[in-house]
Amino acid sequence: MSSIEAGADRAEERARVAALLSRYPEMPASDLDEVHAWFRHGASALDLGLLASDPAVAPQYRAYRADHYDRITTGDYARAAIFIGMAVGALILIAMLMP
Known part of the structure; x- marks a missing residue:
């Protein structure tokens, strides 16, 4: 496959997702699953930027x-707490080792 064909395929995928997103949030679960899969496995930073800058779907894209x-999840808070705990522990250890 040439790079031109690959670019055309990506443009078609992006257009399909844009069409699906234009109906967000009132879209069937199967369409939402397709959008999720594309975001996780198919979307590049360029694809996301082009969708975000497309005035026809930008509001739905932002809502999605x-x-x-x-969103900040519980896992995000847990990772932050672990990081802060490790940083405080390192600072305490350094303070104990200094004369």
Whole structure:
């Protein structure tokens, strides 16, 4: 497959996802699953930027991102707590080793 054909395929995928997102949040679960899969496995940074800058789907894209990707999860808080605990522990250890 040439790079031109690959680019055309990506453009078609992006257009399909844009068409699906244009109906967000009132879309069937199967369409939502397809959008999730594309975001996880098929979307490049360029694809996301082009969708975000497309005035026809930008509001739906932002709503989808807010609902499914841009939330802070419990796991995020847990990772932050572990990191802070390790940093505090390292600082205590350094303070104990200094004369």
